[in-house]
Amino acid sequence: MPEAPAPSWFADLAETIALEAAALAARHRAAGVEVADRKSSIVDVVTPADREVEELVRRRIAEARPDDGFHGEESGSGAGSSGYTWVVDPIDGTVNFLYGSEAYGVSIGVVRGAPDPATWEPVAGVVVVPATGTVFRAAAGAGATRDGVPLHVSAPPTxxxxxxxxxxxxxxxxxxxxxxxxxxxxxxxxxxxxxxxxxxxxxxxxxxxxxxxxxxxxxxxxxxxxxxxxxxxxxxxxxxxxxxxxxxxxxxxxxxxxxxxxxxxxxxxxxxx
CATH class of the missing domain: 3.40.190.80 (D-Maltodextrin-Binding Protein; domain 2)
Structure with missing residues (x-):
């Protein structure tokens, strides 16, 4: 059995896909956004862009990692055989996106195990802000960056x-x-x-x-x-x-x-x- 890629390899792939997805989301935002459907309530909206962006992300992952699982907000889950699962929100902050706020992101995480935060093993994560091009990226054991600059949490005393x-x-x-x-x-x-x-x-x-x-x-x-x-x-x-x-x-x-x-x-x- 081939050796599993390093977490940084998954982060590289996630970043490549997220940047393409972010460009698509930004084009949708520039062209104007309409509500396509509602989910849990009248304010829980989904747009055509959410669906199209997730379709792109899911397709790119399948091309590169056909044996991996997938868990997305819009298209649901697909089991894999590799032990890895990609957990995706194509446009996180859809209401912000709808209103023209810059505070929305393309979120792509990779985990080992089922898509359950209580049990999964984090591998890599990338969040791209389409409106600004900002890239947050992390890989297990390799630290986190924003546009390539290392990130560190704060230390409030109280x-x-x-x-x-x-x-x-x-x-x-x-x-x-x-x-x-x-x-x-x-x-x-x-x-x-x-x-x-x-x-x-x-x-x-x-x-x-x-x-x-x-x-x-x-x-x-x-x-x-x-x-x-x-x-x-x-x-x-x-x-x-x-x-x-x-x-x-x-x-x-x-x-x-x-x-x-x-x-x-x-x-x-x-x-x-």
Missing amino acids: LAETLVATGFGYTADRRREQVAVLAGFIGEVRDIRRGGAASLDCCAVGAGTVDAYYERGINPWDMAAGAVVAAEAGAVVRIWEAGGIRSFLFAAPSIADALESLVRGAERDVLGD
């Missing part, structure tokens, strides 16, 4: 000096719960940021432009690539169950334990777990 990114779900009930949890700890941290694209929030932790990112209920494709970037830049990654839904925390090591404790307490107050 929770009171910690800037936390977060996000909200698409259903009204989920958002109400999330806001209630947020109200339970917002007074203990520096401030909150809400960008609207989980992959970019993970990368922001890696870049140190926020100190942590917490969200309950994100999907594997939302964070597969960004989680590798955050972790390889030195972030602590924590996953736990809250109210039957997974919570995710990506945080600078200096405040990770304290922030997790604070957030879990706020969740218990709201969810009763």
Whole structure:
């Protein structure tokens, strides 16, 4: 059996594919965007660009790695025989994309094992921002970069000096719960940021432009690539169950334990777990 490629090889391939996909997404944005369908709620939209970009990514992966698995937001899963799975969000931050915001990204992660963040082994991740050309990239054991420059997490000395990114779900009930949890700890941290694209929030932790990112209920494709970037830049990654839904925390090591404790307490107050 041939030796498996190094994580950096997967990162190279992911970057090549993500750059092509980002160019396609940018062309769609320049031509104008329409809503093609809605998923979990009226605000959970999908555009023709989401589908076309994922089709491109899936095709390029199949051409290069026909035995690998695939798990995408728009086209679902396809099992492979190699042990590797590509976890893809073709346009993370679709609402931002729809509104003309630059805060959206093409997210391509590679993992060993099933596409389950609780059990997979991260291999590589690339997130490209089509509007700016920014490339976040990481490979297991090789660190993380932004446009080739190494990334390092921040080191806030206290929770009171910690800037936390977060996000909200698409259903009204989920958002109400999330806001209630947020109200339970917002007074203990520096401030909150809400960008609207989980992959970019993970990368922001890696870049140190926020100190942590917490969200309950994100999907594997939302964070597969960004989680590798955050972790390889030195972030602590924590996953736990809250109210039957997974919570995710990506945080600078200096405040990770304290922030997790604070957030879990706020969740218990709201969810009763």
